Amino acid sequence: PPGDTAGCTFCHTSSEERCSTCHQRHQFDPAVARRSEQCKTCHWGKDHRDWEAYDIGLHGVVYQVNKNDPKNFDFSKKLADADYVGPTCQYCHMRGGHHNVQRFTTVYTSMGMSMADRGAPIWNEKRDRWASVCDDCHSPRFGRENLQAMDEAVKDAGLKYRETFKVAEDLLLDGVLDPMPKDLCPDWSGQHLWSLKIGAYHDGEAYGGKTGESGEFRMSNVTDVERLCFESVGYFQTYIFKGMAHGSWNDATYSDGSFGMDRWLVNVKQNASRARRLAAIEKKVGINWVPESFWKNGEWLDELTGPYIVKNHPGKTIFDLCPDPGWLDTH
Numbered sequence: 001p002p003g004d005t006a007g008c009t010f011c012h013t014s015s016e017e018r019c020s021t022c023h024q025r026h027q028f029d030p031a032v033a034r035r036s037e038q039c040k041t042c043h044w045g046k047d048h049r050d051w052e053a054y055d056i057g058l059h060g061v062v063y064q065v066n067k068n069d070p071k072n073f074d075f076s077k078k079l080a081d082a083d084y085v086g087p088t089c090q091y092c093h094m095r096g097g098h099h100n101v102q103r104f105t106t107v108y109t110s111m112g113m114s115m116a117d118r119g120a121p122i123w124n125e126k127r128d129r130w131a132s133v134c135d136d137c138h139s140p141r142f143g144r145e146n147l148q149a150m151d152e153a154v155k156d157a158g159l160k161y162r163e164t165f166k167v168a169e170d171l172l173l174d175g176v177l178d179p180m181p182k183d184l185c186p187d188w189s190g191q192h193l194w195s196l197k198i199g200a201y202h203d204g205e206a207y208g209g210k211t212g213e214s215g216e217f218r219m220s221n222v223t224d225v226e227r228l229c230f231e232s233v234g235y236f237q238t239y240i241f242k243g244m245a246h247g248s249w250n251d252a253t254y255s256d257g258s259f260g261m262d263r264w265l266v267n268v269k270q271n272a273s274r275a276r277r278l279a280a281i282e283k284k285v286g287i288n289w290v291p292e293s294f295w296k297n298g299e300w301l302d303e304l305t306g307p308y309i310v311k312n313h314p315g316k317t318i319f320d321l322c323p324d325p326g327w328l329d330t331h
Contacts, residue, residue: 053248190306
């Protein structure tokens with residue numbers, strides 16, 4: 001529903017890739033667009049914690065205490081001529097004034113959520129390009145060692161990621177996840193796929209849907225275990241990645257990064273233990289548990305895309321209703 005997605009659509013539709021998003025309509029002053037705060041409107045929040053990681057990291061602190069001194073930060077100069085005492089967002093990600101932000105970024109593996117080896121040869125060109133930015137102020141070794149530290153931190157987080165998801169997956173396969181996907185209202189596509197059936201990781205009828213069909217991370221109307229799995233990787237693992245990338249080690253550890261993943265792994269294990277004990281007791285005393293109807297029906301649930309499709313287009317999914325890939329962007 002629009003009320004739920006207002007924060008998403010502001011950045012991902014109305015603002016994305018428009019000049020006035022960064023340059024401020026009615027002003028359009030390059031000196032304003034060169035300040036880090038200009039990125040803050042969109043690039044902050046639980047699952048893309050860029051601003052927070054930068055702001056409380058070493059580079060952000062240097063920026064905040066010096067930004068009003070034109071001798072240290074002369075924003076009247078073009079980025080190509082900038083000689084700041086510390087990097088802004090634009091200095092690193094739009095180096096020299098280059099507007100293709102993806103060119104100088106480490107986001108080539110889903111904001112740190114993908115279980116990929118960022119040090120693999122396939123990323124060498126992007127890694128070399130990124131290290132060259134660090135070289136402006138640091139030694140080549142310093143930059144590469146920090147990038148390697150980021151890689152190792154994310155690999156460590158991946159171990160917790162996999163263990164957390166495995167506990168949830170086993171609950172589903174053993175039929176003791178309450179509610180199971182079939183007991184929920186349809187997901188956004190109009191199907192009953194498990195919310196953690198992401199990409200090709202989980203195939204088979206037990207996860208719902210056909211081979212190759214992907215589920216979608218959900219935070220609402222799912223089991224507490226699934227929500228915790230989502231928050232562990234979607235929030236805390238990205239804190240680790242963003243924190244290490246921006247020199248904000250507190251973000252990567254104490255501020256719900258590594259420590260957050262520890263906490264949610266424990267919670268998922270405790271939930272799983274209780275669910276299995278309860279299922280064993282119910283079986284022993286002959287209780288045939290039926291999930292409550294509020295998982296399938298509700299005033300708010302009826303506003304979601306999935307129930308709308310099922311009601312108005314029986315037997316169809318949102319993919320059947322899309323004439324072309326761009327249809328979803330405008331509807």
